[in-house]
Amino acid sequence: MSILVNLGLGLLFGFGLIVSGMSNPAKVLNFLDLFGTFDPSLAFVMGGAVVVAFIGFRLVLTREKPLMAPRFQLPTRSDIDARLIVGPALFGIGWGLGGFCPGPAFAALGLAAPGTLAFIPAMLAGMWAARALAERRA
Amino acid sequence: MTDFTPVASLVGGALIGLSAVLMMLAEGRIAGISGIASRLFPPYADKAFAGRLAFVAGLVAAPLLYAAVTGAAVVQTVSTNLALMVAAGLLVGFGSVWGSGCTSGHGVCGLSRLSRRSFVATGVFMAVGFATVFVVRHVIGG
Numbered sequence: 320m321s322i323l324v325n326l327g328l329g330l331l332f333g334f335g336l337i338v339s340g341m342s343n344p345a346k347v348l349n350f351l352d353l354f355g356t357f358d359p360s361l362a363f364v365m366g367g368a369v370v371v372a373f374i375g376f377r378l379v380l381t382r383e384k385p386l387m388a389p390r391f392q393l394p395t396r397s398d399i400d401a402r403l404i405v406g407p408a409l410f411g412i413g414w415g416l417g418g419f420c421p422g423p424a425f426a427a428l429g430l431a432a433p434g435t436l437a438f439i440p441a442m443l444a445g446m447w448a449a450r451a452l453a454e455r456r457a
Numbered sequence: 458m459t460d461f462t463p464v465a466s467l468v469g470g471a472l473i474g475l476s477a478v479l480m481m482l483a484e485g486r487i488a489g490i491s492g493i494a495s496r497l498f499p500p501y502a503d504k505a506f507a508g509r510l511a512f513v514a515g516l517v518a519a520p521l522l523y524a525a526v527t528g529a530a531v532v533q534t535v536s537t538n539l540a541l542m543v544a545a546g547l548l549v550g551f552g553s554v555w556g557s558g559c560t561s562g563h564g565v566c567g568l569s570r571l572s573r574r575s576f577v578a579t580g581v582f583m584a585v586g587f588a589t590v591f592v593v594r595h596v597i598g599g
Contacts (some may be wrong), residue, residue, distance in 0.1 A: 324483050325508040329515020330522065332476035332488065332561075337523050337531055339462075339469020345534035346459045351590040358459045360466040365564060367470025368477070372569035375478030385485030392486050394557075397573050404581055406556020407563070411582035413548025415589025416541055420560040421553055422490040424546075425516040427533050434535035438546040445550025446495035453555070454500070 321387055333426040339364040342426040344418025344434075351415055406449075477566050484508065489562020490516075491553035556582075 336342040341364050349358035384390050414420050419427070419438055427435045480488040484505075493509045496502075520531040536542055553559035556578050558567060563582075567575020 321484070321505075321508045322511040325511035326515045326518075328476050328480050328483070328488070329512035329517075330519050331479070331515075332473055332490075332512075333516040333519020334523055335469045335472030335474075335476060336516075337469070337520055338472060339466045340459070341466075341469065341473075342520065342531070343459070343533045344536065348590055349459045351586045352594055353587055354591060355594050356458050358461055360459075360462045363463045363466035364470035364473070367467040368474035368565040369470075369569050371471045371474030372477045372565055375474065376481055376566075376569055379478060379482045382482075385481065385483060387483050388485040390485060391481070393570070394487065394567075394572065394574070399574065399577055402555055403557070403574055403578055406552045406554070407578040407581035408552070408585050409548050410552030410556060410559060411585025412589050413545040413550075413552060414560075414582060415586040415593065417536060417545030417549065419535075419545065420490075420549060421494055422516060422559070422561050424549075425490070425494070425513055426519050427535065428517050429519075429521045430531060430533055432533060432535040433539060434537055434542040435533075437539040437542040438535075438549075441543040441546025442550035443494070443498075445547040445552070446491065446554045447498045447550075449551045449554035450495055450498060 324387065332422065335368070336423050336426045339367070342423040344423070344427075347414070347418040347420075347423070351418075473561070473565060474569075477561070477569075487562055487566045489558050489566060491550075491559040492557075492562055495550075495554045552582075 340346045340360055346358055346360060349356045350361040417438055424438055424442060428439055477488040480486060493512055496509055524531050558578060563575040563578040568579060
């Protein structure tokens with residue numbers, strides 16, 4: 320059951336990325352190009368997603384527990400450490416170079432553009448390396 | 458140039474937000490793509506592997522199903538500079554996990570939860586993203 324639900328949620332998320340234009344790196348890079356061919360569309364993606372999630376989370380979190388799990392698992396940290404600056408900075412460089420963040424990259428894989436096929440294994444390797452390094456330091 | 462698409466982008470964004478809300482309702486977890494994808498690798502701290510794999514499979518299947526159902530081609534213009542895309546992939550993968558989230562986990566879910574850490578992370582990757590494109594297109598490329 321959980322597998323089917325997750326598959327459906329992944330599809331819904333992916334449709335959102337496609338309909339919004341966020342799965343197109345050209346659109347992402349133009350959003351980030353404030354002083355060139357600026358395309359403000361992605362601010363609307365973010366706006367639409369945040370408004371729905373802001374209201375939806377508040378409704379959902381009035382429940383005692385989720386439908387398919389024993390409890391809600393929410394991040395509880397509030398400290399600002401070096402990793403919270405260094406990580407997003409490296410991510411931002413990669414995002415600005417390729418126009419892909421993780422969700423849109425997966426939602427582009429099926430179209431098999433050579434650039435996507437180069438990006439995905441590298442991204443997974445980077446994720447694995449970050450987890451391995453974090454485990455060693457822990 | 459890409460067309461300014463405020464309505465489609467707002468609707469698509471709402472679908473992304475809806476997926477995140479339903480993930481919270483069903484599984485009680487944050488729909489953060491870097492967190493979901495990176496936990497496909499061991500060590501496994503919980504038994505949610507199959508669910509995570511199914512979510513990623515849904516993401517991957519989305520453009521194919523979308524094109525099949527609507528008959529509309531999914532337009533994506535990806536750089537053909539493969540060395541650049543490998544470097545971008547390494548940075549995005551490492552950075553998103555090192556910083557505990559990406560555009561979805563910090564940007565959508567974190568901001569919606571008014572998380573202080575997510576405001577900082579989102580501010581940093583947005584600022585660095587703007588700066589990177591400025592350097593690539595107007596300093597080096599200009």
